[in-house]
Amino acid sequence: MNNNIRISYPSSEKMYMQGTIYPDLRVGMRRIMLTPTVKTVGGRRVAVENEPVVVYDTSGPYSDPDVEIDLARGLPPLRKPWTQRRHGTQMACARQGIITEEMEYVAIRENMNCEALGIETHITPEFVRSEVAAGRAVIPANVNHPESEPMIIGPAFLVKINANIGNSSSTSGIGEEVEKAVWSCKWGGDTLMDLSTGTDIHETRERILRNSPVPVGTVPMYQAFEKVGGRVERLSWEVFRDTLVEQCEQGVDYFTIHCGIRRKNVPLANGRLTGMVSRGGSIISKWCMVHDEESFLYTHFDNICDICARYDAAISLGDGLRPGCTFDANDAAQFAELDTMGELVERAWAKNVQVFIEGPGHVPMQKIRANMDRQIAKCHGAPFYTLGPLVTDIAPGYDHITSAIGAAQIGWQGTAMLCYVTPKEHLALPDKEDVRTGVVTYKIAAHAADLAKGHPGAAVRDNALSKARYEFRWKDQFNLSLDPERAVEYYKTSNSVGGKYCTMCGPDFCAMRISGELEARGCDLGVKELKGVKGS
């Protein structure tokens, strides 16, 4: 394992913003430095400064040269002093009117530097508190994962993305998975799910947790299933409970648990084209059928909540009956499970446990809205966390794209977090490059949704990049992009590097250059300064 793993971005500096309620808070951001615009004024060349652009930063201490990184020891326990002096979960505090450190942290983080830019924002620490109190937003933050930087999942905030990592029995080692975790943070992943099902499942998770600056989720059923040798009939509440406690102790921030599957609803999946496609869901369904009993995840739901409350771990209600193809979308099985989840949300809240709802899967575009609407109607405003959805089934190898199309739409409609899909979906376990492609693709979907929702300051980066593009400040264009390395790589395939054109159009046909010449002739095309351009 490379013990000195680092994250760097070109022409970027790590900066910290301070808290007001909690002056000790230091909220990490990334400041992208820009080159000046060079103009000819009265025959003289004048350089006009372009302000740096501050962007949301998921890279944690890995991008701070002042922090020593030691993967064996783990990241600094940022949140330890906060959790030590606190009693009760984020939700309990919120309901008592207490603004926690995490709440102020996420309020600062969500706004980037929009106040300095004169952009109005609805996101205050008090607003964060009220959203958490109402259950409309979740701050997944296990007290035993003090290394994680607070983030928030809710429709009133930036749309978040999750990256799945983890090995299966046939592939990859611990070092590789930790590398993937940090790699995901580099490209903008907001949370990680460790879906390991192989050997060393406990130790893999431990290394990921100690080195992850973002919340980590798991599906505890996978480890429980390993413990009984993969024999469904030997599964039990006790095995599951012990596994849950074990993972809470380690610091897992949220658990996907398929509590919404009920014995009576399994046969609703009859007549499906692709049966069940959720691993956890198919295991508990088989358990129900083999034992002819109600699911212990349902009957013991209150016990699950009690355990989660002790550690302030959140529950992600897994959709075990999600459709595995567009044909099965929005069927009775899927919607029955969603209705059950609505009931469970209220039971979780009664225990001060934060909860969100997982959603499909495969859904053709015309059926996406019905999912979002039903989720809102049935689940009392608890945040929605969807996988994609994929809007067609015919493109294996490109399912990051089929799903990003659906993800952008459902994000705009109110889904709070999008679970990424990589190009290898349906085919193989993603490697590091697939993680990069999946994360960047989902940052695009999430950002498109943020723009559409009018998130304060979301358009600042777009506008700065567009201005750089128009002014042929190529380096600034690359540095402002989601994946500067890829942009540079493609640009270098042309033979026009550094010129006022690219090979797409060639030198004589560059519209932006001609447009610039029109300006020089007195046509006022192109803004002279970014006044009014800052907002969305």
Place this chain on the structure above:
Amino acid sequence: MNNNIRISYPSSEKMYMQGTIYPDLRVGMRRIMLTPTVKTVGGRRVAVENEPVVVYDTSGPYSDPDVEIDLARGLPPLRKPWTQRRHGTQMACARQGIITEEMEYVAIRENMNCEALGIETHITPEFVRSEVAAGRAVIPANVNHPESEPMIIGPAFLVKINANIGNSSSTSGIGEEVEKAVWSCKWGGDTLMDLSTGTDIHETRERILRNSPVPVGTVPMYQAFEKVGGRVERLSWEVFRDTLVEQCEQGVDYFTIHCGIRRKNVPLANGRLTGMVSRGGSIISKWCMVHDEESFLYTHFDNICDICARYDAAISLGDGLRPGCTFDANDAAQFAELDTMGELVERAWAKNVQVFIEGPGHVPMQKIRANMDRQIAKCHGAPFYTLGPLVTDIAPGYDHITSAIGAAQIGWQGTAMLCYVTPKEHLALPDKEDVRTGVVTYKIAAHAADLAKGHPGAAVRDNALSKARYEFRWKDQFNLSLDPERAVEYYKTSNSVGGKYCTMCGPDFCAMRISGELEARGCDLGVKELKGVKGS
């Protein structure tokens, strides 16, 4: 130049469907052969056949082993006998109540084999005629491009995609561009635009036309601009007219002409962040400013129509004032041009010239619908042909994805053709692999829109692929996909090839396998036959 270029698809056969009105018509399709489903019934293994899936085929004679390919000679002139015995354009015939060979051809083509599957369809030759007569659909088919197979562009039909090819002065030769053209047809490109701006512009176009089984579009201003040495002030109607006639003679099926830019509207682009980003648009705008005159493309629009009518070439009204960034979307300049286009549509129709309208560009999601609605309101139902739109500006290197998100939405809302964007957009000229990625990405967006619109039989391929996936018929899953080669390549990175799982979940956690085991226990998950699954 490889003179024996061929297109092949795995486990696929070329098939032809016959006409009824014109029994000589042979409409090429691709039939994907499937392996049987193997089941255990009463302890015995039984093989149940899976019907072949017939899909829309843009590969033309290149995928027919019975046709000799000779790039030097060009493709067989399929439409020559039809155009020789006909007078008037497709639109003129349609208005006289005449169903042309092209109209019956596209009716058969659009339906794939849905009648044989018992799927109802609204698409008859008479329906095609009525849509062409009303101007709501365009069959771009220059009488001098008899090699092209008829296709239709209109909101009541399958959403089409265009691939831009062509060199710029700095890159690539003729052979390479012809290879890209055939390559685009292989992956599903419905039309090609040759945007060459370099030397050999006439000969490049000639080789593409003679070897293209799909309609070819151009921007004639590019060649006119080359003819005057790239000096805007020397441009004139006469130079443009001669270029247009030259290209009509060669057989160009549709022309992008920026007739919607008017002298008085150019200053509406004042205050934009990125000025003008259309090459043709910026050239004619500069001409207007330099000469302080109305655009000759506008003043001579009727002459342009007269020329196009002689060859039955269609006009694609180019949007020279389209936004080059999300900030500039839906501004006064863009909408003023759209309004002018509405006026021009009626003038084209008065001359029996088919016409469609080009659209943006860069548009954030919340502003897409306004584009489509305004286009419908102002342009009398003429088809819309959009570039993307890109829903964010911050992802150069991934703009095939940022734009596919917008393209799928606007396609669903009624855009008839989507102009692809490749990963190299904004950075460099696309190479062959970029063309493949761009075309497949746009096939995804178009197909997602077809599903959402409920096009007859659109879901057949999705359902067949999903069934293959559930039954672990890996080969069938790959062969039914948009890019079988890519799917196989990714699958082979796993070490589970041929098994009843993939490395994503590993053998013990495959939900589809567990779901199958549930079935074996008497749970009726997964359909037994595709009854009722055929339709959308």
